[in-house]
Amino acid sequence: MAELEFVGGYPTYMRESIKKVEQTRNRRIGKLVDQMTPKEREDILNLCHPDYAPGGKRELKIGPNKGEIVPNEVADLLEAYPLVNPDKIDLSVVDYDTDILIIGGGLAGTSAALLANDNGIPADRILLTNKLRHGDANSMMAQGGTQAADRPNDSPVLHYIDAMGGGHFTNKPDVLRALVEDAPGVIKWLEELGALFDKDENGNFVELTGGGTARRRMHACADYTGMEELRVIRDEFRNRKIPVLEFFPAIELLTDEENKVVGAILWNMETDEYKIVRAKATVLATGGFGRLHIRGFPTTNHYGATYDGPVMAYRTGARLRDADTVQYHPTGAAYPQQIIGLLLTEKLRTSGAQPVNKDGEEFVFPLEPRDVEAASFIRECYIRENGVKTPTGMKGIWLDTPLIDILNGPGATEKAFPAMVRMFQRFGIDMIKDPVLVFPTLHYQNGGIETDPEGSTNIKGLFVAGEISGGVHGKNRLMGNSTLDCMVFGRRAGVHSAEYVKKGVDVGQPGLKHVKKYVDELKSAKIETDRKSPLLLPDYRGKAALARGIDIF
Amino acid sequence: MAEKKISLMDTVRDASKGVISGIDKKDVEHWVEIYFLGKAYQVPAGLTIMQALEYAGYRLIRSCGCRAGFCGACSTVFRRKGEYKLQTAMACQTRVEDGMYLVQIPFSPAEKPLYDIEKEKYEASVLLKYFPEVARCVSCNTCTKACPQDLQVMDYVQAALKGDYKQVAELSFECIQCGLCAIRCPAEIVQYHVAQFGRRMYGKYGIPREENTEKRVKEIKNGEFNKKFEEIMSLSEEELRSVYTEQQNTREVY
Ligand SMILES: Cc1cc2nc3c(=O)[nH]c(=O)nc-3n(C[C@H](O)[C@H](O)[C@H](O)COP(=O)(O)OP(=O)(O)OC[C@H]3O[C@@H](n4cnc5c(N)ncnc54)[C@H](O)[C@@H]3O)c2cc1C
Ligand code: SF4
Ligand code: SF4
Ligand code: FES
Numbered sequence: 001m002a003e004l005e006f007v008g009g010y011p012t013y014m015r016e017s018i019k020k021v022e023q024t025r026n027r028r029i030g031k032l033v034d035q036m037t038p039k040e041r042e043d044i045l046n047l048c049h050p051d052y053a054p055g056g057k058r059e060l061k062i063g064p065n066k067g068e069i070v071p072n073e074v075a076d077l078l079e080a081y082p083l084v085n086p087d088k089i090d091l092s093v094v095d096y097d098t099d100i101l102i103i104g105g106g107l108a109g110t111s112a113a114l115l116a117n118d119n120g121i122p123a124d125r126i127l128l129t130n131k132l133r134h135g136d137a138n139s140m141m142a143q144g145g146t147q148a149a150d151r152p153n154d155s156p157v158l159h160y161i162d163a164m165g166g167g168h169f170t171n172k173p174d175v176l177r178a179l180v181e182d183a184p185g186v187i188k189w190l191e192e193l194g195a196l197f198d199k200d201e202n203g204n205f206v207e208l209t210g211g212g213t214a215r216r217r218m219h220a221c222a223d224y225t226g227m228e229e230l231r232v233i234r235d236e237f238r239n240r241k242i243p244v245l246e247f248f249p250a251i252e253l254l255t256d257e258e259n260k261v262v263g264a265i266l267w268n269m270e271t272d273e274y275k276i277v278r279a280k281a282t283v284l285a286t287g288g289f290g291r292l293h294i295r296g297f298p299t300t301n302h303y304g305a306t307y308d309g310p311v312m313a314y315r316t317g318a319r320l321r322d323a324d325t326v327q328y329h330p331t332g333a334a335y336p337q338q339i340i341g342l343l344l345t346e347k348l349r350t351s352g353a354q355p356v357n358k359d360g361e362e363f364v365f366p367l368e369p370r371d372v373e374a375a376s377f378i379r380e381c382y383i384r385e386n387g388v389k390t391p392t393g394m395k396g397i398w399l400d401t402p403l404i405d406i407l408n409g410p411g412a413t414e415k416a417f418p419a420m421v422r423m424f425q426r427f428g429i430d431m432i433k434d435p436v437l438v439f440p441t442l443h444y445q446n447g448g449i450e451t452d453p454e455g456s457t458n459i460k461g462l463f464v465a466g467e468i469s470g471g472v473h474g475k476n477r478l479m480g481n482s483t484l485d486c487m488v489f490g491r492r493a494g495v496h497s498a499e500y501v502k503k504g505v506d507v508g509q510p511g512l513k514h515v516k517k518y519v520d521e522l523k524s525a526k527i528e529t530d531r532k533s534p535l536l537l538p539d540y541r542g543k544a545a546l547a548r549g550i551d552i553f
Numbered sequence: 554m555a556e557k558k559i560s561l562m563d564t565v566r567d568a569s570k571g572v573i574s575g576i577d578k579k580d581v582e583h584w585v586e587i588y589f590l591g592k593a594y595q596v597p598a599g600l601t602i603m604q605a606l607e608y609a610g611y612r613l614i615r616s617c618g619c620r621a622g623f624c625g626a627c628s629t630v631f632r633r634k635g636e637y638k639l640q641t642a643m644a645c646q647t648r649v650e651d652g653m654y655l656v657q658i659p660f661s662p663a664e665k666p667l668y669d670i671e672k673e674k675y676e677a678s679v680l681l682k683y684f685p686e687v688a689r690c691v692s693c694n695t696c697t698k699a700c701p702q703d704l705q706v707m708d709y710v711q712a713a714l715k716g717d718y719k720q721v722a723e724l725s726f727e728c729i730q731c732g733l734c735a736i737r738c739p740a741e742i743v744q745y746h747v748a749q750f751g752r753r754m755y756g757k758y759g760i761p762r763e764e765n766t767e768k769r770v771k772e773i774k775n776g777e778f779n780k781k782f783e784e785i786m787s788l789s790e791e792e793l794r795s796v797y798t799e800q801q802n803t804r805e806v807y
Binding site for chain 1: 561562564565566567568569570571572573574575576577578599600601604607608609610611612613614615617618619620621622623624626646647648665667668669670702703722726727729730749752753754755756757760761762763765766767769770773778781782785786790793794796797798800801803804805
């Protein structure tokens with residue numbers, strides 16, 4: 001094959017299509033395709049949304065959600081054997097004895113630690129453990145913003161209704177109410193800790209709408225929202241000298257005679273040594289599952305997003321909710337190869353960028369709920385065959401980003417999207433002048449471990465917060481509701497785990513009886529497999545190197 | 554019909570399989586040679602440094618976090634063949650080049666001063682109290698050259714020296730705390746800690762608060778929305794659907 005010729009980061013054949021986008025641009029300004037009717041939305045979802053289209057899922061054979069449907073990749077991990085043989089773990093020596101163990105230090109886990117500390121648990125009676133570094137998390141990558149209904153023409157009730165509609169009316173009402181009612185307080189908390197939100201000269205927030213929100217309530221920090229939020233609360237966490245472990249994932253929870261969760265087994269990824277933590281309360285905040293690449297989709301998620309938390313909790317008997325739904329973000333990068341799957345925030349569309357096909361024609365309202373928007377991209381590429389093919393064989397839709405400067409004035413893109421501009425620049429593409437190619441990407445775990453508004457679960461001693469949890473977003477989350485979710489329920493889990501501890505907990509002997517029981521169930525359900533879980537990390541090693549691997553030590 | 558839909562999803566899956574399950578040699582057309590810790594590896598051209606190491610057979614534990622340029626885990630230093638210059642980069646955001654000699658720096662040892670943001674005074678001297686070493690800056694600009702985010706690092710260190718919190722905050726906002734500046738600094742300044750302190754001080758004390766937020770927090774606390782919530786939460790799904798549709802029709806334009 002001849003070498004491709006590139007102009008401004010794109011091969012010349014893609015440039016042809018860009019010309020058409022340029023030709024239709026002026027005509028498209030200010031003109032948007034109508035929103036779909038509820039019926040149209042339903043039809044397109046059933047036609048080609050990866051979550052609704054047939055296949056890809058199966059019934060769980062064991063556990064509290066037995067009989068319910070989940071993605072195959074999730075079932076594979078739930079119906080898998082533990083990493084350790086319960087009989088070979090020495091539980092007689094406790095390495096860390098603490099009040100509250102927090103597993104996972106994203107926005108949810110870090111908030112929980114701070115609020116537990118605010119509520120009477122001394123720093124040295126808390127332990128936060130991380131699979132990777134404290135901050136290698138989905139939270140660090142949130143770009144678009146955090147919702148909070150704080151403007152005079154808005155209210156938590158409107159926020160509630162938007163989220164319900166976005167979630168197809170499957171959200172857990174009391175939990176959702178807690179989310180929207182705590183939201184302004186979370187923004188206030190962050191401000192008081194010194195987070196830098198986008199503001200005008202008078203100190204008023206610059207707020208935008210998002211897909212499915214009827215009011216402007218998105219609080220952003222350029223396109224580094226999660227990074228700013230997390231690095232501020234992490235700095236506060238460090239100032240308080242709360243003990244923290246890194247590269248020390250939890251690989252199994254521990255339960256006592258009453259099946260209360262009373263700690264976990266941690267594993268040092270570098271030395272292979274395990275440690276036993278005994279805790280009065282355990283907060284699971286391990287985030288999402290993008291790295292399971294459900295239905296073969298690339299992902300926006302960080303390296304450690306592998307569903308460890310639900311796998312461990314399910315073995316103790318914790319119930320899942322809405323575990324069948326996956327959120328695909330409509331605008332993942334489809335080109336260039338180096339950044340396939342990475343997120344291009346929805347805020348690009350709220351700021352005026354329009355999705356158009358290979359002929360530069362608009363075909364969908366830019367801010368349908370995420371699932372509908374994503375499905376319409378898939379239809380445009382694979383059913384109507386109007387996508388742009390990349391050199392690696394993917395297809396994509398143009399996101400006409402130059403419109404942002406045209407609509408908002410020169411410099412607008414650079415000011416609002418420094419991270420995006422920089423990312424494309426690194427690969428030779430100028431998104432201010434040229435459109436960028438997008439395709440849906442696996443983004444968010446809508447469901448998870450069921451909780452109540454306080455972050456507690458059906459298992460005593462086990463609290464959950466953040467992306468790991470299920471209920472608040474129902475079957476589909478709106479943009480800006482999940483960083484919010486992490487902080488609202490992280491804080492709540494911190495408060496309530498502290499209260500639980502202060503009431504006095506009778507911690508029995510930490511054990512693995514629940515794991516043995518689970519293994520028995522696997523066996524009696526005739527699940528014969530060498531799959532083991534939790535997964536901890538995906539494996540991207542090249543096939544050639546793997547084929548010649550020898551496992552010596 | 555059902556069958557057609559399944560195969561649609563399979564086609565979609567096929568289109569991005571290289572990104573997901575490791576690259577197959579037979580799909581690669583162009584190759585480059587890189588030297589990781591001195592060992593030569595043939596890797597597909599067009600990968601990032603991170604993807605290339607994985608292709609070569611490394612299963613990363615350190616030096617890999619977000620894989621998207623946000624977390625600062627994948628700091629890398631390299632030299633190109635025949636060049637004297639030592640370069641810095643983020644492995645997840647940099648394409649491999651033929652003849653690259655590279656190593657990753659997964660950790661930058663640096664203690665962070667502890668402070669209580671509630672109790673600090675918004676004064677220039679406070680910054681110097683915690684970071685007296687900024688006075689040792691020799692204005693060599695090495696930090697700026699090392700920064701993979703292309704920040705004006707030296708300028709924010711200079712602003713810190715003057716106690717100009719606003720400038721520190723604005724110039725350092727996009728810092729991903731990768732540590733590359735600090736590793737290179739001859740004055741042993743830990744720029745990203747200085748920046749974090751500066752940003753929090755500016756955010757807390759330098760910017761006015763929005764009243765609406767404070768007001769809303771109070772309204773919620775006083776239960777001003779309780780009645781409306783009870784109303785909405787007692788609606789049937791049908792009724793709620795129509796409230797939702799109506800609300801969507803009154804969308805604020807963006
Ligand atoms: C690219 C991107 C953009 C986004 N943009 C937005 C946005 O604009 N607005 C919005 O509201 N939301 C957004 N989201 C979603 C939101 O950022 C996440 O849902 C949220 O931050 C998750 O926070 P968390 O604390 O639950 O999990 P995380 O932040 O992922 O933290 C979980 C932590 O737990 C660790 N962990 C995992 N397993 C283990 C284990 N076994 N033991 C110990 N530790 C473990 C992980 O390594 C990680 O550090 C975005 C997400 C992504 C990926
Ligand atoms: S300022 Fe320093 S720590 Fe921050 S991104 Fe630049 S080099 Fe990395
Ligand atoms: S590298 Fe150190 S000494 Fe040189 S300009 Fe930067 S801060 Fe100053
Ligand atoms: S892995 Fe996070 S910046 Fe590269």
